Amino acid sequence: MRLLVTGATGFIGRTLVLRALRDERVAEVIAPVRSEDKLRAQLQREGAGSAPKLTIVEAEAPHWDFRHVGPVDRVVHCAGVLFGRSRDEYFRVNVDGTLRLLASLSGHPDAVVLSSQSAGGPTPEGHHAKKLDHPDRPISWYGESKLHMERAVREAGHGRVRFLRAPMVLGPGDQATLPLFRMVRGKLWTKPGRELKHFSWISSGDLADAIDVWFERGGALDVAHVTSPGTITDADLMLTAGKVSGRRGKLVSIPQILLKPVAFASKFIPAIGKSVPSLTADRAREIWPNRWVIDPDPFHEATGWRGRATLEDTLARTLAWFQCEGLV
Ligand SMILES: NC(=O)c1ccc[n+]([C@@H]2O[C@H](COP(=O)([O-])OP(=O)(O)OC[C@H]3O[C@@H](n4cnc5c(N)ncnc54)[C@H](OP(=O)(O)O)[C@@H]3O)[C@@H](O)[C@H]2O)c1
Numbered sequence: 001m002r003l004l005v006t007g008a009t010g011f012i013g014r015t016l017v018l019r020a021l022r023d024e025r026v027a028e029v030i031a032p033v034r035s036e037d038k039l040r041a042q043l044q045r046e047g048a049g050s051a052p053k054l055t056i057v058e059a060e061a062p063h064w065d066f067r068h069v070g071p072v073d074r075v076v077h078c079a080g081v082l083f084g085r086s087r088d089e090y091f092r093v094n095v096d097g098t099l100r101l102l103a104s105l106s107g108h109p110d111a112v113v114l115s116s117q118s119a120g121g122p123t124p125e126g127h128h129a130k131k132l133d134h135p136d137r138p139i140s141w142y143g144e145s146k147l148h149m150e151r152a153v154r155e156a157g158h159g160r161v162r163f164l165r166a167p168m169v170l171g172p173g174d175q176a177t178l179p180l181f182r183m184v185r186g187k188l189w190t191k192p193g194r195e196l197k198h199f200s201w202i203s204s205g206d207l208a209d210a211i212d213v214w215f216e217r218g219g220a221l222d223v224a225h226v227t228s229p230g231t232i233t234d235a236d237l238m239l240t241a242g243k244v245s246g247r248r249g250k251l252v253s254i255p256q257i258l259l260k261p262v263a264f265a266s267k268f269i270p271a272i273g274k275s276v277p278s279l280t281a282d283r284a285r286e287i288w289p290n291r292w293v294i295d296p297d298p299f300h301e302a303t304g305w306r307g308r309a310t311l312e313d314t315l316a317r318t319l320a321w322f323q324c325e326g327l328v
Contacts, residue, residue, distance in 0.1 A: 009034070009038050116142070132165075210226040
């Protein structure tokens with residue numbers, strides 16, 4: 001099988017490429033990336049430096065053209081903008097990039113495209129979980145771009161394409177959790193708002209399994225929520241990160257209103273955006289709602305698959321990865 005994975009230098013793409021390189025069913029892994037050197041250095045550090053079945057193509061979205069790559073059997077599209085500085089940046093890469101990618105592939109591949117629960121928005125008031133048949137109400141440019149991308153791809157009729165609306169993904173290689181592990185080394189652990197925030201989540205390992213299962217026995221489902229077991233809170237995240245780090249601290253709630261000026265400043269003061277990339281003014285809108293829980297049952301019913309990872313094991317492996325990389 002010839003598999004094309006975009007975003008191989010990112011958190012999720014990295015997980016999928018490392019797996020595919022070990023997967024005997026995969027004869028060739030094609031990885032379009034912006035920098036071949038970055039991917040090679042990363043694979044070297046991961047102990048996967050010699051990878052004879054890996055083909056690296058240098059290309060940047062949305063200016064993608066993969067006609068020269070030849071027919072591919074499967075595509076997992078992970079490249080995307082998560083913390084952009086403008087609405088246009090999200091749409092150019094997440095919408096136009098995806099359309100260009102799918103239009104330029106030959107061989108009628110099966111494709112799984114990483115969308116996000118942000119495309120649907122937070123859990124509607126009065127419900128335990130957001131279901132796929134609830135109306136989609138994204139509240140960020142990021143979420144809007146993902147929803148628009150799903151609709152534009154369907155409209156363009158690019159063959160067999162499935163959209164995975166992932167919740168928060170956790171696991172080794174996830175740079176977004178680095179500030180969490182750094183924070184729990186101190187004594188005061190700050191969380192936004194007094195009320196607990198409830199989230200669905202998925203480990204990167206469960207996500208990779210779900211994608212594989214979807215290709216193998218996905219049935220007619222073309223959009224899905226996938227999760228690891230259970231719902232977590234922002235406090236669970238901090239306490240578990242503290243536990244696996246062997247640290248103790250005091251949870252302190254900071255009024256959400258204080259985050260707003262910082263989030264807006266991050267747009268204009270690059271140092272803030274660099275140290276807290278997830279606090280762009282756009283993504284900060286997603287901090288305010290208290291419930292981001294999704295319903296994974298339709299995926300379970302269609303495929304028989306359920307996630308298995310635990311939060312503690314996932315964060316322990318994430319911390320081990322940061323320690324190996326010398327980041328904490
Ligand atoms: N992480 C999560 O919690 C989460 C949750 C739900 C959905 N998702 C979705 O899952 C996908 C992967 O997320 P991730 O966490 O792996 O993100 P990530 O670590 O930020 O990686 C993003 C990847 O996209 C690439 N990329 C960005 N702009 C590009 C462009 N213009 N041209 C080519 N490549 C570009 C990056 O390449 P460079 O290395 O060159 O920058 C990187 O490889 C995204 O579509 C995201 O929306 C993620």
